[in-house]
Amino acid sequence: MTAGADPPAGPPLDPDPGAIDRSAGFDPSFSLGAHLAKTGLVAAGLFALGLVLTLHGPVRAWALAPLYLLAGNVVEWTVHRYPMHRPLWPRILYRNHALIHHRAFRGRAMTIERVEDLSLVMMPWYTLAMIFAGSAPMMAAVGIFLGPGHAGVFLVTAVVYFVLYETIHTLDHLAPDRLPQHGPLARGLAFVRRHHHHHHQLRNMTRVNFNVTVPVADRLFGTYEAPPPSGASGRDQAASSGPSSPGDGAPPR
Numbered sequence: 221m222t223a224g225a226d227p228p229a230g231p232p233l234d235p236d237p238g239a240i241d242r243s244a245g246f247d248p249s250f251s252l253g254a255h256l257a258k259t260g261l262v263a264a265g266l267f268a269l270g271l272v273l274t275l276h277g278p279v280r281a282w283a284l285a286p287l288y289l290l291a292g293n294v295v296e297w298t299v300h301r302y303p304m305h306r307p308l309w310p311r312i313l314y315r316n317h318a319l320i321h322h323r324a325f326r327g328r329a330m331t332i333e334r335v336e337d338l339s340l341v342m343m344p345w346y347t348l349a350m351i352f353a354g355s356a357p358m359m360a361a362v363g364i365f366l367g368p369g370h371a372g373v374f375l376v377t378a379v380v381y382f383v384l385y386e387t388i389h390t391l392d393h394l395a396p397d398r399l400p401q402h403g404p405l406a407r408g409l410a411f412v413r414r415h416h417h418h419h420h421q422l423r424n425m426t427r428v429n430f431n432v433t434v435p436v437a438d439r440l441f442g443t444y445e446a447p448p449p450s451g452a453s454g455r456d457q458a459a460s461s462g463p464s465s466p467g468d469g470a471p472p473r
Contacts, residue, residue: 240329245320247339255338258345259386263379266352270375277369284370285377290436292381297437300430322425330417331395341393348382381433389432392416418447 274281302308304317324340325331332338355378363371391399392413400406412433419429428445431438438444 240324240326242324242337242340244323245316245340246324246336248336250336250339252335252338255342255345259348262345262348263383266348267376267379270372270379273363273368273372273375275369275372277367277372281367281369281373284366285373288374288377289381292378293431293433293436294440296381296385296433297430297441297443300432301443305426305430318425322420325393326420326422330393330420332393337393338390341390342386348379351378351382385433388412389416392432414447418445 299313300317303310303313305314307314321340324337332341352375359371359374359378362374391409396413399409415429415435416432418424424445428443429435429438430443435444
């Protein structure tokens with residue numbers, strides 16, 4: 221399947237890649253309803269477990285929720301900058317993200333054209349369970365040192381952060397006319413979309429704007445770069461000048 225690029229808007233982006241081949245990693249059997257149902261079931265189960273654990277702790281345990289959200293932002297930045305954009309272990313993250321996702325969405329071709337394209341954007345439904353398994357030692361440590369209520373808050377905030385990440389990343393790749401056009405929500409979405417689209421330009425993908433949600437860690441670690449204004453009404457495509465670099469997702473030398 222090929223997908224055409226959006227018409228030019230504002231300052232030049234990467235050189236026009238022409239037709240974008242999204243056949244690699246594309247799942248023609250992808251069902252948005254089934255995907256949301258499976259992901260929602262896993263998220264609801266983990267969220268419920270977290271809430272049950274919070275019943276065994278003081279209400280003040282929720283005061284640490286902002287700290288856990290900040291930790292999630294740093295983890296998001298770290299995973300995105302390193303294993304997703306460098307051929308490190310587990311290499312499947314690099315393959316699926318740098319070699320497939322970034323080749324499917326680049327230059328001006330940043331939006332999906334059919335529902336099945338979301339198979340190149342959304343994480344597999346079992347990803348949250350894998351994240352839970354990977355973070356279980358940290359959650360256990362929180363439970364041992366602070367109590368089960370704190371472990372529950374940790375789990376609840378982790379689930380909320382994952383859902384927020386998946387939602388924002390999906391909205392980043394929807395056509396602008398499918399999003400709110402006015403008000404604070406529209407302005408917020410326009411900001412995160414420009415931030416993410418700027419990261420997708422070939423010269424930027426291993427360099428800047430690794431946060432998808434809110435660029436807190438990008439600010440903290442010096443990888444935030446404001447995209448040039450698009451200068452086009454109704455378009456919030458990112459802009460990046462300069463030549464593209466060979467090899468999508470290849471780590472810098």
